[in-house]
Amino acid sequence: MTLTFNSDAYSKLLSQYQPRVIKTEEENEQFLAVVEDLLSRSHLTSEEDTLLELLMRLIEDFESQHYQLNISTPASRILHLLEAQGLETDDLISIFGSSNLVSQIINGEVGVTQEQANILGKFLKVDASLFVR
Secondary structure, three states, X not given: OOOOOOHHHHHHHHHHHOOOOOOOHHHHHHHHHHHHHHHHOOOXXXXXXXXHHHHHHHXXXXXXXXXXXXXXXXXXXXXXXXXXXXOOHHHHHHHHOOHHHXXXXXXXXXXXXXXXXXXXXXXXXXXHHHHOO
16 A cells, blocks of 8 residues: 655645744644644544654754753763762862862862863763863
8 A cells, every 4th residue: 555645735734733943832832732633643644644743853853952851061970970989079179179169060160171070080980071061
């Protein structure tokens, strides 16, 4: 069985739903509702399937720009590695020289120098590049 694509039917769907780059949360919610409706159907035409794919890409694009989950920073990597190895931030004082500097680094107020990153990498047994931006 060969599926055919009807350009006129697809044009009607495009006219009905007017997919476009999503710029607001309201538009995102609107297109999410359309996607949910399409997914709830037992059978989609080729045109509906193409529209579904387009809407899902638009939603993914919007959400990846606005809901940046799992973005790590050098500071968050340091904290994660300390926790994973059963260490405390005070264990970093010998590397950075003072508790004040450790606090500034952990809070993202200052960055780690390449030299500090090399020492920290050896201390935490990971690649030093994890700690420099």
